[in-house]
Amino acid sequence: MLTGSATDRRRALGDLDGRLALAATSGPEPGLIEDALARALGVRAARIELGADAVSEADDPAPTLRLPVVHAGRSEGAVVLDPGRAGAVLDPAQREALEPVLAHLAAVLHARRLARELEASRRALLAAREDERRRVRDDLHDELGPTLAAAALTLGAAEREATRHPPDAVRLVADARAQLAAAVDDVRRIVRGLRPPVLDDVGLAEAVRAYAAAVDGAVRVEVVGGAPEPLPAAVEAAAYAIALEAIANAIRHSGGSRCRVSFGRDGDRLVLEVVDDGTGIADGAPGIGSASMERRAREQGGRVDIVSDAAGTTVRASLPLAEPAAAEAP
Template identity: 35%
Template sequence: MPSVDDMTTTTASANAGAEPYPHPGMFRQLMTDSGYVITNFPLAVAGFIVVVVGFALGVGLGITLIGLPILAGALLIARAFADIERLRMPAVLRHPRVRPQYKVANPDANIWRRVVTPITDTQSWLDLAHAVIRLPIGVFAFVVTVTWWAAAVGGSMYWAYDWALPSPGGEEDLPQLLGLGDSTGARIGLHTAIGVFFLITLPVVVRGCAALEASLGRALLTGMAEMRNRITVLEEQKRAAVSAEATALRRLERDIHDGPQQRLVRLAMDLGRAQQQLDTDPDAVRRTLDEALTQTRDTLNELRALSRGIAPPILVDRGLPSALAALAGRGVVPIDLSVDNTLGTPAGRLDPALENAAYFVVAEALTNVAKHSRATECWVSVKRTGDRLTIAVIDDGEGGAHVSKGHGLAGIADRIRAAGGALEVVSPVGGPTEIKAELPC
């Protein structure tokens, strides 16, 4: 199989992707969460003071119109603190950064319209609410995190500095209260055990504190944006599904009109001619009926080919591997097929809609290879990795493939987008061409 490391991506259509933030190690995550919680405390204090003071002044002086610029300034400051938080959250939540679209005044708007615009923006008020609510949660998380770190480090290292601590005098210390005696070993053992407990639970507790603060930020700072993005994605998928089905119906109508319909018309004419020749020329009738029989066979073959393009019976009965093997066997160009065999087992079968989409992608890609690529060899790979189905079709043709209306790849892009997947076409001039699709299982 040819290497594609040096290819240039010419066309891409993506919707969903892999996890953008892979899970780090436990120690690295602990350090990330601890840094997030500790630095959040001064940011929360500063944001609370500035925003609350600005909001109070703006509301108090609102009747004099001087308060409007102050209130707008408070909201813009809250937006700045919110943007800082949006930059910090992905490391904790392992989620891509999302920034909402704020209202923007028209370029020709006057100064008062520009001042009022932030005040009429819903997200600006959510930013202000986050700056206020963030402080008590930040204080709680900061106190818990620092306490757990101090107890974990101080307790587990108690043996190293026990000798330097002053004796309790006549008062009973913790080991004595628990009935363990007042020996040095009992004291060190108890404090070390407490430190080990805090050390073991430290990642969980710090993770909970960081997730609590980050979840508040996500709910107030990115929740509306994520919902709008999701609505946009669903609308795009709906449009892509409608476009894909419309294209498939138009193609089916054209194929039926150009193929079986013309043959059926010819068959009707042949049968009519045979009827006229029945009494006058029996030999001509025999020849006409032979031609009609040939037309019938050809029509049946074309109808079978059309049905395979819609939903081949082998795909329904035996699964994707067998259907793709049959498809490769009919290929004009030699095809090296590699399919995950588990996709054909009862336990590994995909959703019927996903199987149809995968079959359509490979069939359309191979059709493009046969018609346009001038390739001498083709490689097809279909495998399932986790919850993603990856399809790759590579040929050694002349390249130059691209996604645009009127081309077969446009139908592939619409079908994949409708299924929530992603398509990438790498096809430099001179080849080779790689069509890679990912579909969510």
């Protein structure tokens, strides 16, 4: 009288299964699915718990039936049914009818999670792009602009002195030449910040090796082996930036004497390791450089792990060699 016959419930579950088959694209509100599940199963209430929000059955004091929702071996949450009485169980027919419903619900929740992660990744990429634009603008305005303006003023003064006092004019021209040379160096530095030309010239490993040979400091930097080729351009640039940041951190902060950089491949991922023999990160607290490395790795769908103790610090970056769009969002 209250819930209908078992046949009615199976038919309702079949209808719900059909609606869920379309839900991955339409994205219904979870509350609508919960109401439909409760009506189809004849229980007092149904609740969908997502991912980390799901609690274990032992932590739930209510008389509930908990059904895991799994997609491709990964838990997407659980369906929690409140039958309204203790000791209630689902009959075999209900469980059989629920299997395709739970499978489609898992696909829906998986799609919703990926959509949320994709949106978060898109926002992070937009923020990173704006940060990069701001950095280039600041470099042009604060460094290159004043240098060029000073060179122009110096050349103007040289022009005025050319007929009145040629030796001063020669000196001013020499000053202007030095200012323009500094401006050229600024332009090169800004361009390297966008995509280092050395990557196109010699590749990732040799570019890091050239940087290591050029840096001054008490830390001896050794680059071991070569990177797998070919590398996607974005992955190569990210790995280069991470390597340079890790080397710079070792030189500035480790207090050690050696730093070892190595490249490898783990399946379809590029693995970069930078290991120093210093005293570790003070208080275990990562700084701006560590955050920058982690951000660059996340942009490529990868990750950076930093392990630090009294014996030294290891920075390990793992970056997918597939296109970022093909990798699961972090």
